[in-house]
């Protein structure tokens with residue numbers, strides 16, 4: 398028997414096994430991201446924010462919030478943006494680090510020239526960070542983002558979700574924002590430090606135009622709350638414990654409970670809630686003046702409505718026409734892509750009637 402030859406072939410086999418298992422372990426990181434290509438327009442439309450209050454906005458694909466963009470960590474994303482409005486804009490992908498793609502960061506005068514009326518620009522980046530991200534204009538942000546609705550959600554699923562995340566049965570995306578009625582129809586004005594916001598909303602609707610969240614006992618809801626406007630919204634949920642799991646898309650090392658969540662401008666909070674207390678429970682902004690000024694109840698308010706709880710005749714939303722996708726809950730179940738909601742669409746503004 399030639400032990401020398403045998404030992405040599407044994408060593409070669411071992412090396413092959415080691416190399417194979419190494420390559421196998423690398424698979425998750427080596428996998429290529431999917432190519433995702435989307436088109437967004439920016440349009441001038443009027444949206445109904447609160448009873449008796451309409452705002453002229455710069456709307457992505459004609460709607461506020463803008464369409465949901467749902468992709469996976471590591472995807473290669475291309476977005477063609479066309480500006481159909483009368484003022485310049487850009488799109489900043491808030492939370493994307495733009496690794497090797499800084500010219501897609503969307504900051505006028507720093508990474509690009511603003512997209513002029515009638516012009517287009519293409520953004521290309523890899524989703525280098527997972528989480529509840531978003532996109533918004535970066536031109537005259539005090540007006541375009543704060544009071545003209547130039548924002549939408551960008552959800553980047555992690556390659557390795559936690560065990561808790563895997564139990565989620567319903568996603569709820571809430572974008573809180575501010576409005577200034579004196580400038581609501583005056584493009585190019587508003588948002589100065591001395592200006593005072595006087596309407597407040599979730600997904601661009603003030604109560605009672607906002608929507609309930611319908612759930613059943615045993616559901617696990619993930620709330621993704623965004624500060625899309627210019628004020629802090631103290632979001633307080635009744636009847637349940639909210640586990641704070643992610644800040645600005647980053648997973649917390651030690652998640653903890655909060656009953657009032659301070660969602661400031663630009664911030665995102667992911668909260669996971671076990672729906673274990675059947676009934677009807679309000680979820681509202683605890684800043685009292687955000688219930689809209691002028692004495693009318695309104696602002697960022699929703700209600701968790703459990704399946705099986707009867708509509709009492711005195712319930713404020715007993716006759717509500719329900720939109721199950723108001724918080725993009727249905728769209729989030731559809732996998733990856735871009736999803737709009739016709740109920741967020743504004744009405745086109747006639748050129749001749751536009752106030753300057």
Ligand SMILES: [Cu+2]
Nearest residue numbers: 486534536541
């Ligand atoms: Cu803009």
